[in-house]
Amino acid sequence: MSTKRSTLQRQIILDTIKSLGKHLSAEELYLEIQKKHPIVGKSTIYRNLRQLVDDGVISQIVIDGVVRYDKKTGFHYHFICEVCGGIFDVEIDCDDKFADIIMNKYGFKTNRHEIDFFGVCSNCTDAKKTTPEEI
Amino acid sequence: MSTKRSTLQRQIILDTIKSLGKHLSAEELYLEIQKKHPIVGKSTIYRNLRQLVDDGVISQIVIDGVVRYDKKTGFHYHFICEVCGGIFDVEIDCDDKFADIIMNKYGFKTNRHEIDFFGVCSNCTDAKKTTPEEI
DNA sequence: TTTTTAAGAGAGACTAATTCTCATTTGCAT
């Protein structure tokens, strides 16, 4: 991690990301922070988001062309509900075989992968069940 | 597929995508087409790319925040080489268990997924082998 | 074939998201 000074703004930004629901875009985060801390400018938010990603403190995901930030950095995937648009963290283990299969077939050395699953989340499935005629 | 008129421009765009190396961005495609067919305007390229994606003729991928177009539409994943930046189509079969695992753990119905693998392609691995002291 | 007409094209205005610039402020080492 690079040498950083601790500023009020950076603290506010990080606190907001940690405390809030996940997967906000920069703009959403900006609006959220505006509510309680109008001191923090938009450039500062973009600048800090970039730094936090570079430092591996948070991670960046792109869903449907929109860049979003995720406080979760460890190993996980994402599930995007095509009905409500919700983005959910998914923790399943399918690490194992990929690297070997790809090495054997292509000679490529894989050190990381990302998976986005698309479908219908449980909330939306339940909602649908109550109005089956709409399906 | 929606009703479409066949125009010279659309043909040029589609031909260029089909004939060229894969995974160009809109801008790259525009520059490429400019070389041989300066008739085709940028709006037309964007408009047609969108239509072709909507019609399922080509597919759209986002790599490192950049939207790219892929003439391959069937089932496949992508491998991104972190050394040369190359994007390769990967065809491996790991469809099977995902949907069931996610349904059991989260109650989410998965109907599709995308995987991006990151690592070092064979070309770049070979290049490295010849200069091991740099690693 | 000519005529008609709506889809498509082209130029460039517009928009949204993000980065950059630069003058000002501020955390922190001395």
Added chain:
DNA sequence: ATGCAAATGAGAATTAGTCTCTCTTAAAAA
């Protein structure tokens, strides 16, 4: 306390893509 590099804020610039509006043209109808 002082100095200075790092960080901030405001807004300009950039980028990627969409929209608008007029002109052109593929192709259906006459």
